[in-house]
Structures are given as C-alpha cells and as structure tokens.
Amino acid sequence: MIKRRRVAVIGAGFMGSMHAGIFANMVGCELAAIVDPNLALAGAVAAKAPGCKVYDSHEALLAAERDLDLVSICTPDNLHLAPAVAVAKAGINVFVEKPISSKVEDAQAIIAACEAAKVRLGVGYLLRFDPRYAAAKDLMTSGKIGEPIHIYARRNSARTEGPKRYGGKLPLALHVTVHDVDMVLWMLDGQWPVSVYAQQTDRLLGASGTQDSIAAIVRFSGGTVVNFESAWSLPSGARHMIDARMELIGTEGSFEVQCGDSGLYYAGNDSSREIDTQHWPVINGRIDGDLSRQLNGLLAWLDGADMPIATGRDALRSLELTLAMMQSAESGEIVRFD
Numbered sequence: 093m094i095k096r097r098r099v100a101v102i103g104a105g106f107m108g109s110m111h112a113g114i115f116a117n118m119v120g121c122e123l124a125a126i127v128d129p130n131l132a133l134a135g136a137v138a139a140k141a142p143g144c145k146v147y148d149s150h151e152a153l154l155a156a157e158r159d160l161d162l163v164s165i166c167t168p169d170n171l172h173l174a175p176a177v178a179v180a181k182a183g184i185n186v187f188v189e190k191p192i193s194s195k196v197e198d199a200q201a202i203i204a205a206c207e208a209a210k211v212r213l214g215v216g217y218l219l220r221f222d223p224r225y226a227a228a229k230d231l232m233t234s235g236k237i238g239e240p241i242h243i244y245a246r247r248n249s250a251r252t253e254g255p256k257r258y259g260g261k262l263p264l265a266l267h268v269t270v271h272d273v274d275m276v277l278w279m280l281d282g283q284w285p286v287s288v289y290a291q292q293t294d295r296l297l298g299a300s301g302t303q304d305s306i307a308a309i310v311r312f313s314g315g316t317v318v319n320f321e322s323a324w325s326l327p328s329g330a331r332h333m334i335d336a337r338m339e340l341i342g343t344e345g346s347f348e349v350q351c352g353d354s355g356l357y358y359a360g361n362d363s364s365r366e367i368d369t370q371h372w373p374v375i376n377g378r379i380d381g382d383l384s385r386q387l388n389g390l391l392a393w394l395d396g397a398d399m400p401i402a403t404g405r406d407a408l409r410s411l412e413l414t415l416a417m418m419q420s421a422e423s424g425e426i427v428r429f430d
C-alpha cells in the first residue's frame with residue numbers, strides 16, 4: 093500500500109505557492125500546512141487545498157504538527173537556515189529551494205543538522221528532472237561521450253523577469269548561474285574545480301542592485317574546461333524567455349542540450365510572447381514540468397527510490413563554486429581551490 097505523506101511548505105511566495113499546489117494534487121500526498129508571516133498570502137494558497145492549515149512561523153508549525161514527513165522551505169535564500177535547522181531537529185525530512193543558502197556557513201549548518209538528526213536533505217535543482225538534461229546525463233554515464241573535454245553552459249533571460257523580482261536581493265550568479273553549476277558538477281561526477289576566473293557587467297542593471305551578465309571559465313581536476321555565461325539583460329521583447337543551452341565535447345562524442353525554445357508562442361495584435369512548457373507550465377489545470385517531476389521524484393526518493401535529487405553536499409559544492417565565480421568577478425583575480 094502506498095504510504096500517504098504529510099507535507100508542509102514554508103514560504104507562500106512565488107515558489108512556495110507552486111510547491112504547495114503540486115503537493116496538494118499529488119497522489120499519496122497530503123498538503124498539511126503552509127507557513128508565511130504574511131497570513132493573507134498563506135491563506136490564499138491554503139484555500140486551494142482542503143484541510144490545509146496556516147501558520148505564521150516555522151515555530152508555530154512545529155509546535156502544532158507532530159507527524160509531518162517532509163517540509164519544503166521556500167523562503168528567500170538568506171532565510172533558509174533557521175527553518176531548515178528547526179525542521180531537521182524535529183526529525184522531519186528537509187527540502188530547501190536552491191541555492192541551499194547564500195552563505196557557506198549556513199549551508200554547512202543545515203547539512204550538519206540534517207546529518208545529526210538522520211533526516212534526508214534535498215535541494216531544489218529542478219533541471220536534473222528536465223528530460224533533456226536527464227537524457228544528456230544518461231549519455232555521460234553510458235560511456236558514449238567518453239572523457240569530457242569542454243563544456244559551454246548558457247542561461248540568458250530578459251531584463252523584465254529576474255531583475256524585477258530579485259534585483260537588490262540576489263546576485264545574478266547565485267540565482268541563475270548556480271543552476272548550470274549544479275548541472276556541470278552533476279555531469280562531471282568525480283571531478284572537482286581547480287581554478288575559476290570570471291568577469292561581470294552591471295552597466296544596465298547596477299542601479300537595481302544586480303548584474304547584467306557574468307562569464308566564467310572553470311578548470312576541473314580531470315582537465316575539463318567549462319565556460320559559463322549567464323545574463324538577465326536580454327531586451328523585454330527577446331524571442332526566448334530563457335535562452336539556455338549546454339554543449340559538451342568528449343573524447344568519444346558530444347551532446348547539445350537546447351532549451352532556448354519552449355515550442356509555444358502567443359501573438360496578439362500588440363504583443364507576442366513565448367509560453368513556458370518547461371519549468372512549471374499549468375497543464376490540464378495542474379502545475380507540471382520540471383518542478384512537478386522533481387517534487388514527485390522527491391517523495392519517491394524518500395520512499396527509497398534512486399532519484400537524482402541534489403543532496404545538501406551537492407548543493408554546498410555548487411554554492412562554493414558560484415561564490416568563487418563572484419569573488420573572481422569582484423577582484424579580477426583567478427580563484428584557486430586547494
């Protein structure tokens with residue numbers, strides 16, 4: 093018999109409301125509670141899931157709810173630590189949106205708390221559940237690519253999206269590049285970064301507290317060289333919402349992941365736009381795509397299935413490399429890893 097999992101979500105904003113919507117509709121899962129100091133926001137999310145309780149803090153949640161299997165933490169990056177540690181100490185499995193935190197010390201404390209409490213810790217790197225990246229990873233493990241020589245990883249999006257939501261709060265690298273950093277570390281299993289050099293620009297978005305673009309070159313222990321390129325400065329009329337790709341050249345073969353085109357365009361008399369079919373599209377009234385596959389995979393992972401959920405230690409590695417890129421871009425110097 094399938095065990096019914098009781099899940100709570102902390103943070104009822106952009107990501108938390110989607111997590112809640114997915115858990116509420118998932119077979120074998122009950123969305124037990126949603127937490128946000130903004131009770132009106134939490135209440136609006138809970139209204140869509142019969143029986144879902146609302147709390148204004150993780151302390152109130154943990155005092156009232158005794159038999160949760162999982163808590164998904166969707167607070168801003170710098171506010172992951174306190175709820176993650178408290179949930180782990182309560183003996184409940186933890187899922188944290190990416191990046192695990194904005195600070196290495198916080199990431200280490202979250203990992204330590206989960207290990208001490210013997211609960212599982214997953215981090216929201218949803219591209220691992222994108223069919224194209226997942227199939228590319230299978231090509232790597234099948235041996236068809238051979239030894240990786242070079243990777244190019246790009247993620248460019250419009251100035252009207254990310255900067256509007258995260259400008260002044262999040263650096264571009266920590267919000268955007270970190271997805272590709274996780275992908276590259278996943279593809280280059282067994283290699284570790286040796287050195288990184290990065291440059292970034294802020295002529296357009298500096299006034300809104302973030303960067304236009306960052307470019308980084310990373311050398312790995314096995315000799316693989318990786319070029320990262322991220323921007324959220326494309327014009328608002330850009331054809332693609334997220335122009336993302338990964339090209340990997342190996343000794344025996346290569347692959348090319350093309351995510352620039354969602355395959356669906358809307359045009360009206362005054363405007364046109366691409367519609368998401370990849371990350372979290374609403375299909376038949378339910379949130380689908382990479383995020384839904386990831387959260388379904390998460391529950392299967394808790395049940396013992398082999399799923400590519402990013403662990404806390406994976407997320408610490410991607411955080412460290414991304415912070416090193418930012419350090420190099422600030423200083424203009426190469427950052428070397430010991």
Ligand SMILES: NC(=O)c1ccc[n+]([C@@H]2O[C@H](COP(=O)([O-])OP(=O)(O)OC[C@H]3O[C@@H](n4cnc5c(N)ncnc54)[C@H](O)[C@@H]3O)[C@@H](O)[C@H]2O)c1
Pocket residue numbers: 102103104105106107108127128129130133148149150166167168169171175189190191216217218267
């Ligand atoms: N996987 C992805 O592709 C992806 C995309 C966007 C955002 N994110 C990540 O998701 C997380 C949330 O981002 P968002 O865009 O949803 O932010 P958001 O600002 O829309 O929502 C955050 C919510 O957390 C609430 N909150 C703040 N402090 C809280 C606390 N102590 N307890 C409970 N709730 C609290 C806020 O009131 C807000 O409603 C971040 O870590 C972000 O980097 C991931």
